[in-house]
Amino acid sequence: MPTTAADFRDWARHGQTRVELALQRLLPSNEIAPQRLHQAMRYAVLGGGKRVRPLLALAAGELTQANGARVELAAAAVELIHAYSLVHDDLPCMDDDVLRRGKPTCHMQYDEATALLAGDALQALAFQVLAEQRLARRAEDQLQMVALLAQASGSRGMAGGQAIDLASVGKSLTVPELEFMHIHKTGALIRAAVLLGARCGRGMEDDELASLDHFAKCVGLAFQVVDDTLDAEASTATLGKTAGKDAERNKPTFVSALGAAGARDLAQELRQSAYAALDGFGSAAQRLRQLADFIVQREF
């Protein structure tokens, strides 16, 4: 059973390549009309990002012995939703950002209208990918996967979290309020990544699903806690996106609520809870544990 850091890096790099190839194949070619829209979609999705959500989907698929090609599609669908949310989040009426993944944001590279439509079309493509080919053993299960991704993306998931985030600028939030915001904004889609990956494989008992769900909630929140510490402490060059935005915009974060050390402690606690949730799975969950480590220890 793999345990070394080098082994994990190889696995992650291989997983990123698999997802990149799937995304390249799923996104319409630059040559297909409307070309500019398809160029903007590919620009927003390909060749960048840590691919944390797809890797979680792949690792969860390994846990349930899922067919590799099926999990790649589920992973790609989640990443398409993530990519569309970044494109819309960077628009002038939202975070008004010019840099993403070390490149000009989509609306800087193209224009606002094209970025808006590219985001819209990426969301539609995510659901197309999740419905067009068989991914689960039973079609009933796959319909539930579609519903799960829709819930995670919508007003009671990611889009709702972004609305709460916007409304919180300039306010002081308690840690429970911050958790509520991020369980929606970041957590919902990370949770969807884990559950969709797992559901491509063998059937799961209710208690297994509940454990996996708890793992996903812990790493989802840990991801955001670490994001907040990185925004406060890392450089724009390291992050590939504008650093220090939260403080500049007077946004409440886990760092502003707990201090940098307190936020790092919370991230470690969440990692321990995530580990504990996987106890029943033994070595089959090794990649998920390593991803929890990566999410907490990453420096970008």
Add this chain to the structure above:
Amino acid sequence: MPTTAADFRDWARHGQTRVELALQRLLPSNEIAPQRLHQAMRYAVLGGGKRVRPLLALAAGELTQANGARVELAAAAVELIHAYSLVHDDLPCMDDDVLRRGKPTCHMQYDEATALLAGDALQALAFQVLAEQRLARRAEDQLQMVALLAQASGSRGMAGGQAIDLASVGKSLTVPELEFMHIHKTGALIRAAVLLGARCGRGMEDDELASLDHFAKCVGLAFQVVDDTLDAEASTATLGKTAGKDAERNKPTFVSALGAAGARDLAQELRQSAYAALDGFGSAAQRLRQLADFIVQREF
């Protein structure tokens, strides 16, 4: 079998009420957090619009003896996609419009960020509605319905049509080029409405599906041809949205390409083709015929 205009008006009014009630039920309450987002979503969807797409879905469901509650959900899903597209289309970076369905547009009533997120969340809700409850006899068929709506909404459907529309401003298009644009921008979702409504009911033979598809393409294009003539000829008060926009923005339309009389002739030809496509269905397609009449004869 119903044939009078009064009977059709009663049927349409009843159908609009059914869809309105379904949408009211499906949209999260104003009281659920994030409240402002949910208010904006309800504002954008409820209490307005001709509901042409949902009526087409209901009529197609009657053709295949579909369960009424199921078709209402399929009709609502299509209308949620349509409503989100209007919210995004009205944004300053797109058509920059202030009036829609006789009310301030969503971003005027709320703000741009809320309107952007409301549109995003409405798209997600459409797919949730289409996947969460059983709508087709077989789950496999329902997955195909999800894929169909995603294709119709995405870069090779509605969103792609809007991109072509944006790129066409100030250009002179031929009638085939105009048709290509509108088959995507308006036609794809109208086609989805007909096919999704029909697929809630009995299984259809390939030739039946092909006929229904041809009907849908004809009425979809006719809808846009009539829209162009209304934009050129009707008043803002009658339309509930800003009239005369196309000429003001130097947008190519069927009126600019064919003249007003030529556009009206084309709409009549398309109605005849739509009628012909329904020949094999007999009286079961009566509501679809009446809707084709309504689409071509409407004055708003």
